[in-house]
Amino acid sequence: MMKRHLLIDTGLLFLIPLGIIGFSVSSQTDSPADHVAGAQHNHLKQTTDTAYTPKGRTIDTSQIQSLDFRASRVYRVTYAKTTFRAPLEADYREQRLYRYVPGSKKNNRTYSWSRIKAHVGKRVYVDMKAKAYYRDDDGERESEDFYRIRVSKSTTAQKYWVNEDVFDD
Template sequence: MKKFELTDAAMLLLIPLTMIGFSASIHTHNNDISTTKAAQVNKIGETIDTEYSGKSDLNKGSVRPLYFQASRVFSVKYRIVNFKTVLDEDYREEKLYRYVPGAKKNNRTYSWKKINGHTGKRVYVDKKAKAYYRDDDGERESEDFYRIRVSANKTATRYWVNEDAIDD
């Protein structure tokens, strides 16, 4: 009986040693196996891609990085409104935008100094936008933005702000 137990123990020890030796021989003798790099985690806010710009001269082309913001907005619905309101006391926590965030690739932001912003400043609202997006968990969310101007003149410069920037 002890002879069988000793044989079983030797076989159990031999199996892992065989696997290690076989694995080592694959990596040392076979040069056809390609190596892989560890996966890198992308930042959600920014992704880098490359673009090849070819020149007419031979071997003068170059590869340059392209930076772009990943947009989670999949739909924006606009509605015309017409009312006057004031900037909320927490308006500084928000930004002034040229377009609804996520609606355009190159959206410019402005400083509140541009419009001499302060709590209680009167603004004129002429449009409302509801932006639909997916959050990090994949759930659908929406956010409201308003297009404001600081002058009663309808041709004055307009900016988009989050609903939290104005007093409802």
């Protein structure tokens, strides 16, 4: 009886590898064209949602703009009020003046340092801090600090956003 079980086990152990080898050989003989033949092309139609248009009005499809789905590197910006004065560092020209925190708006305007008559050691008023969180090229999360500055003591003066590197440490 024991010999019979050993014989069955040995037979199964011999058949299993043969079955695997046979299956792999048969799957390699299928031509790639057999798999491609089953693929179908998707045809998408351009449609306009008319559920939210006022009655009696038609939609001019030439004015419809496609949505921009490109991923932004900046995914969050946090703001905090602060008040201090700081002198500009010697390498301030390597940075830029921005209208908004970089990455927070799609069309952000940059300005020249000559606009505020900047020079090394010029003291500027800082009234807000922003921390921009973004993903670098490797996908890792990073953050960078920006400060809102103005040249005049007046709170209605033109304000610009600058990188933290423009100030002396």
